[in-house]
Amino acid sequence: xxxxxxxxxxxxxxxxxxxxxxxxxxxxxxxxxxxxxxxxxxxxxxxxxxxxxxxxxxxxxxxxxxxxxxxxxxxxxxxxxxxxxxxxxxxxxxxxxxxxxxxxxxxxxxxxxxxxxxxxxxxxx
Amino acid sequence: xxxxxxxxxxxxxxxxxxxxxxxxxxxxxxxxxxxxxxxxxxxxxxxxxxxxxxxxxxxxxxxxxxxxxxxxxxxxxxxxxxxxxxxxxxxxxxxxxxxxxxxxxxxxxxxxxxxxxxxxxxxxxxxxxxxxxxxxxxxxxxxxxxxxxxxxxxxxxxxxxxxxxxxxxxxxxxxxxxxxxxxxxxxxxxxxxxxxxxxxxxxxxxxxxxxxxxxxxxxxxxxxxxxxxxxxxxxxxxxxxxxxxxxxxxxxxxxxxxxxxxxxxxxxxxxxxxxxxxxxxxxx
Numbered sequence: 241x242x243x244x245x246x247x248x249x250x251x252x253x254x255x256x257x258x259x260x261x262x263x264x265x266x267x268x269x270x271x272x273x274x275x276x277x278x279x280x281x282x283x284x285x286x287x288x289x290x291x292x293x294x295x296x297x298x299x300x301x302x303x304x305x306x307x308x309x310x311x312x313x314x315x316x317x318x319x320x321x322x323x324x325x326x327x328x329x330x331x332x333x334x335x336x337x338x339x340x341x342x343x344x345x346x347x348x349x350x351x352x353x354x355x356x357x358x359x360x361x362x363x364x365x
Numbered sequence: 366x367x368x369x370x371x372x373x374x375x376x377x378x379x380x381x382x383x384x385x386x387x388x389x390x391x392x393x394x395x396x397x398x399x400x401x402x403x404x405x406x407x408x409x410x411x412x413x414x415x416x417x418x419x420x421x422x423x424x425x426x427x428x429x430x431x432x433x434x435x436x437x438x439x440x441x442x443x444x445x446x447x448x449x450x451x452x453x454x455x456x457x458x459x460x461x462x463x464x465x466x467x468x469x470x471x472x473x474x475x476x477x478x479x480x481x482x483x484x485x486x487x488x489x490x491x492x493x494x495x496x497x498x499x500x501x502x503x504x505x506x507x508x509x510x511x512x513x514x515x516x517x518x519x520x521x522x523x524x525x526x527x528x529x530x531x532x533x534x535x536x537x538x539x540x541x542x543x544x545x546x547x548x549x550x551x552x553x554x555x556x557x558x559x560x561x562x563x564x565x566x567x568x569x570x571x572x573x574x575x576x577x578x579x580x581x582x583x584x585x586x587x588x589x590x591x592x593x594x595x596x597x598x599x600x601x602x603x604x605x606x607x608x609x610x611x612x613x614x615x616x617x618x619x620x621x622x623x624x625x626x627x628x629x630x631x632x633x634x635x636x637x638x639x640x641x642x643x644x645x646x647x648x649x
Contacts, residue, residue, distance in 0.1 A: 250482040251638040252538050306398060307478040315479065324635055329538050329586060329643060 244272035246285050247330065250316055255330035264288055267336055277310060287336070290314035375399050379465060382496040387489045390481035390534075397477065400496070401470030411460040414453045421450035465496040468529055471624040472546075479631055485537040492532035499527040499550045499572070499622055517555040525550040541581040541608075542634065549573045550622065574617040574625050580637035581608040587641040598636060611637040 244256040246269060260270030266288035276282040277289030284292070290313040305311055320326060371379065375396055378384045384396065428443030473494055480490065497503065500523075509522040530546040549572070556566040582589055589609040594600035599614040615633050617625055 248482065249537065250479050251634055252483060252536075252540075252641075254537055305475070307394065307474045309478075309482075311475075312478050312482050315475075316482065319631070319635075324639075327587070327638055327641055327643065 242270045243332070244275055245269035245332070245336075246271050246275035246287065247328070248275075249326070250312065250319075251326065253326045253328045253330065255332050266292075269336060279310065286310060286313040287317065290317050294318065371399055371403050375403070379403065379463060379496065382465060382501075383494070384496065385493040387491045389487055390477065390484050390490050393490055393492065394474070394477060394481065397469060397474045400465070401474050404465050404467070404470060407460050407463060411457055411464070414457045414460065418450050418453035418457055421446045421453060425450060464498065466498045466529065466624075468624045469494065469496055472627045472630065473530055475627040476630050480534060480542065480634075483536045483538070483542075484534060488535060488537070490532060490534040493530075494532075495527065495529040499529070499548050500525055500552055501527075514555065517557045519556040521554045523552045523554070525552070538586055539583045540587075543579045543581075544630065544634070545577045546625075546630065547575045547577075549575075570620070570622050572619045572622055574619070574629075576615045576617070576625075576630055576633050577613070578615075578630075578633045578637065579610055579612045580634065581610040582637070582641055583608055584644065586644055588644045590640050590642070592640060595636065598633070600636075611640060613637060 241259040244258045244260045246256050247253040248256050256272055256275060258272035258274060261273050262271055262276060262282060263269070264271050264276075264285040265283045267285060269285055271285045273282075275285050275287075277284050277286045280289050286309065290310065293310075294314055294317065378396065379400060384400075388396070424446035425443050428439045428446060431439040432443065473492075477490065477492075484490070504525045504527050505523060506526045507524045509520075511519045511521050514520045525548075527548040527550065528545070529548060531544060533541065533543040535541050551571045553569045553571070554566055555569065556564050559565050584604070584607060587609070589602065589604075589611060591600075591602055594613070597615055597617075601612040603610045603612070613633050613636055615629060617629055619625070
């Protein structure tokens with residue numbers, strides 16, 4: 241069974257490690273139950289759902305936040321987009337995080353890392 | 366966030382105004398969400414009752430004036446408004462007694478929701494969260510003798526120390542995160558006589574928040590660069606065979622008692638992680 245390709249963590253990203261139950265309809269990453277956005281009927285990963293929710297201008301800005309995992313993923317996206325480059329400590333990098341300029345891969349030796357993807361972001365992060 | 370009815374254990378936390386112990390992140394956040402929802406509803410109701418109480422009191426005064434032309438009918442309405450004002454005032458006071466610091470829902474809850482992301486499933490978080498407002502009498506550390514300042518003939522400064530949030534957690538990357546937040550508040554009550562010879566008092570508040578964070582990073586996983594800290598941060602590094610500990614202290618000044626932006630706390634932890642790169646031995 242394919243492992244979940246989504247990453248956990250906020251200050252440091254790590255591999256999820258859980259078996260995948262589906263694939264995100266937006267980014268095509270495999271995702272486990274924990275990383276699937278429930279509100280999307282489990283069709284999208286939490287990262288994509290958070291990005292989409294943030295772009296939704298019809299959302300009431302005064303609504304009370306529940307500070308759940310969906311909020312945390314949304315905040316993580318905003319925080320990384322505002323300039324925080326998370327350190328990655330896992331073994332299976334995914335180019336999804338290239339936008340955030342994830343630090344570890346700029347410093348590590350490309351040949352040492354099994355990213356499973358030719359666009360792992362070594363040169364462009 | 367709906368205002369849920371509190372479970373008995375949550376009621377006890379609100380009554381004690383303290384939440385301390387070791388919890389799983391899920392259990393802790395669940396408790397805090399319920400308490401935060403309760404507090405938000407409490408605040409909204411208090412505001413409503415306070416407004417109605419003032420309106421009822423104004424109605425009493427108006428009806429007493431109207432009693433001159435309208436007689437007994439206006440007096441009956443005045444009496445009813447007076448009773449309503451008293452009842453609403455009592456309700457307001459009861460809700461005020463159960464008020465808890467906005468720090469819980471505006472700072473602790475979002476911060477812990479973020480910290481949870483870096484915890485292994487089921488990992489424990491140790492917290493000591495003081496729910497009482499910063500100007501609670503128990504937090505008073507001193508009262509100045511009255512003095513004059515500018516046009517104010519009597520100024521009394523009361524200082525408070527509110528060490529309201531501390532905790533620690535072992536993160537999924539084997540780092541140990543510790544944090545401690547202390548607010549020092551000076552409440553200045555300034556009185557002067559107005560032209561109509563009445564005493565008028567204004568209250569000014571100054572708050573200095575100190576955020577102390579330490580992250581003990583395993584040397585097996587991370588290499589830590591010292592570097593210069595940002596201007597508003599104090600940085601210290603300590604290392605032994607197993608861990609490099611990054612200690613950061615940030616101070617924030619404010620002219621009100623509003624909670625600090627939770628981002629200040631998140632940024633301070635992030636500042637420790639900004640200094641790390643994966644140790645060569647950690648790369649696969």
